[in-house]
Amino acid sequence: MSTPSEPGLTEVVGERRHLTNLAYRMLGSLVEAEDAVQETYARWYAMSRPRQDAVEAPGAWLTTVATRVCLDLLGSARVRRERYVGAWIPEPLPDRREWVGGPSGGGGAESADPADRITLDESVNMAFLVVLESMTPAERVAFVLHDVFRYPFAEVAEMVGRTPAACRQLATSARRRISTAQAPVTPVGRSVGTPVPAVPAAGQAALVRRFKEAWEAKDIEALVGLLDPEATMTADGGGLVGTVLRPVDGGERIARYLIHIADKAPGLTLLERTVNGRPGLVAQHAGVTVTVAAFGLTDGRVARIWAVRNPEKLRPWTEYGPN
Numbered sequence: 001m002s003t004p005s006e007p008g009l010t011e012v013v014g015e016r017r018h019l020t021n022l023a024y025r026m027l028g029s030l031v032e033a034e035d036a037v038q039e040t041y042a043r044w045y046a047m048s049r050p051r052q053d054a055v056e057a058p059g060a061w062l063t064t065v066a067t068r069v070c071l072d073l074l075g076s077a078r079v080r081r082e083r084y085v086g087a088w089i090p091e092p093l094p095d096r097r098e099w100v101g102g103p104s105g106g107g108g109a110e111s112a113d114p115a116d117r118i119t120l121d122e123s124v125n126m127a128f129l130v131v132l133e134s135m136t137p138a139e140r141v142a143f144v145l146h147d148v149f150r151y152p153f154a155e156v157a158e159m160v161g162r163t164p165a166a167c168r169q170l171a172t173s174a175r176r177r178i179s180t181a182q183a184p185v186t187p188v189g190r191s192v193g194t195p196v197p198a199v200p201a202a203g204q205a206a207l208v209r210r211f212k213e214a215w216e217a218k219d220i221e222a223l224v225g226l227l228d229p230e231a232t233m234t235a236d237g238g239g240l241v242g243t244v245l246r247p248v249d250g251g252e253r254i255a256r257y258l259i260h261i262a263d264k265a266p267g268l269t270l271l272e273r274t275v276n277g278r279p280g281l282v283a284q285h286a287g288v289t290v291t292v293a294a295f296g297l298t299d300g301r302v303a304r305i306w307a308v309r310n311p312e313k314l315r316p317w318t319e320y321g322p323n
Helices: 009-014 016-027 030-046 049-053 058-082 126-133 137-148 153-160 164-181 202-216 220-226 251-264
Strands: 227-236 269-275 278-285 288-298 301-308
Touching: 009 016, 009 058, 016 030, 016 058, 016 137, 030 058, 058 137, 058 153, 126 137, 126 164, 126 288, 126 301, 137 153, 137 164, 153 164, 202 220, 202 251, 202 269, 202 278, 202 288, 202 301, 220 227, 220 251, 227 251, 269 288
Parallel strands: 227 301
Antiparallel strands: 269 278, 278 288, 288 301
């Protein structure tokens, strides 16, 4: 059994945050990301001590294994999501600093919750993750490794078992999808980038606040004015809770639907919270988080709403109370 005194153990354990960041961007699911990381470490510790010692760069070995595990999971996930009830939206990420009971920081042991290990930057905003869902597993992995985490194509090729030229072509195809969707991403590099500021961009936060206030007041005219006329709202209930199974298109239709929700759920509390590094809203009923909404904003209006209601995807949001 490994002990803290064994050479290289600190390096191996220290890779968990990087692997979790990598896996979440590849999979769009905290649960699946943690499963991938757990499987990666299981394979490491299943090796004999001489085989571990023979690995020149444990971090590179772990990243390669995690990448291949993610590729396998992406293939099976596509099949599962074809059978998913309604729309499938990536699992939303909280910013624990906004919740009572969040991590205190400092040099203590790393949290067991994978959500606490995800660096919040542009590569986890919901619009970007949704575009990643449109890619093939190979495109997504090649793009995340090269364009997001800045691995050279020669290293990407070794991780995915393809030629550098093939990986370059996959990343190019992925960039076309990003460009078509107009979902920019800032590369985060090997160190997984720079966290977003504690206070979100003032303009984005102000727009979401006005949206919240209009929804609370059931002011349909104000909501319509804040929504792009071509706005789209997508909800994810996973068949476990009631919600629309198809996207709601058009600013006025969305506004009317939101008022309908408010009428059906008296006592709904709306909280302004950071969702995947951007200003968002959390809806609570009787103190329980029932919906997490991420927003795509364009030209001073709300153009996209992603409302996650599947309780299995809201677990990271249910453990702490609001400040």
